[in-house]
Amino acid sequence: MHRHTLAPLSAAQQRVATERDQIRDELEAFESFAERVADIDVQQPQGGPSRSVQRTVVTNQQRTPLQRLRSAFRETVMAVPHFEEVYDEPLLVHVDGELGSDVAASFQNGGTFSEPLKRAIGSGVAQAVERRSTVLEHLDDEIDSLADALSELLAVTETMDELMAADGDVDGRLRDVEDRIRSVLLERQALIHGRRSTFSATGTDLCTYLYGESGGWTYPVLSVTASLQRDADALERRTGADQLSAP
The missing domain is CATH 1.20.120 (Four Helix Bundle (Hemerythrin (Met), subunit A))
Incomplete structure (x- = not known):
């Protein structure tokens, strides 16, 4: 889902x-x-x-x-x-x-x-x-970073789908999901801030250079982690409401 x-x-x-x-x-x-x-x-x-x-x-x-x-x-x-x-x-x-x-x-x-x-x-x-040659080095790093983020967040989405279908207390697993989302977010932010890949011709960073005209997201990993965090928050609220309504 x-x-x-x-x-x-x-x-x-x-x-x-x-x-x-x-x-x-x-x-x-x-x-x-x-x-x-x-x-x-x-x-x-x-x-x-x-x-x-x-x-x-x-x-x-x-x-x-x-x-x-x-x-x-x-x-x-x-x-x-x-x-x-x-x-x-x-x-x-x-x-x-x-x-x-x-x-x-x-x-x-x-x-x-x-x-x-x-x-x-x-x-x-x-x-x-x-x-x-310099740009190619940045692109190789970006490909590795995207692959790592996709692998980690794919596992997160699988766990979240399981939690949505689960009965009973899921707080422990949900906290683990949120920790993993936060870990990907922080790692990506550190990469963006530490890369300093400014292009003299455009005055932009690498993400703006690559994704600035993508039609909705200039920072794809950050966009996905934000969406998943919203879903995790919604799941947490639903779980809490279910526990309150339980006899």
Whole structure:
């Protein structure tokens, strides 16, 4: 009867799993982009060695380094399966958001793929990968936390269903149920307060980032424990009323 109360936890698990898959795809895409960038030769300044002039002539017959750079970004970072659903923005806008405005400006036609630009791209990519690696660590912790809470609260709901159907005094078992609910609640609160997983781009914590648009609960474990505690309180009142009305 009470198992429907756990629905936010199952929905949260699905949400975190989806986010983790997407972040992994993005991380791998940035690593692929970095490999593509490493294979692009920088353009030498005008007036350099004669071999630079020859290289420029050959390149102009094919694709310029910046054309190759833009193609590499489209075919890796912007090619993740969820790009349109999550981002859906032009190349230069996405480069700006991920690698910075200076790099984005250098992606435009007429620019030069210089050594400083190549280093700047490498630095930006490293930061993008690091950000996603950090988020993945938080998501792995969140998956473990949700699994632990679901396991414990599933046992709680089974006991509560038994108590609702039981005859006689259930005070001892009911107190145990309330203690277990409180234990899950306190453990989850400690995790939320201790995690300090603030996202600089959004100014939110991990739960708001993940569940803020879930349509009813930003903190799924806290929401479920509150519902179960209300049910336990109702059961306690009913039990007390039954004892008072007993002959």
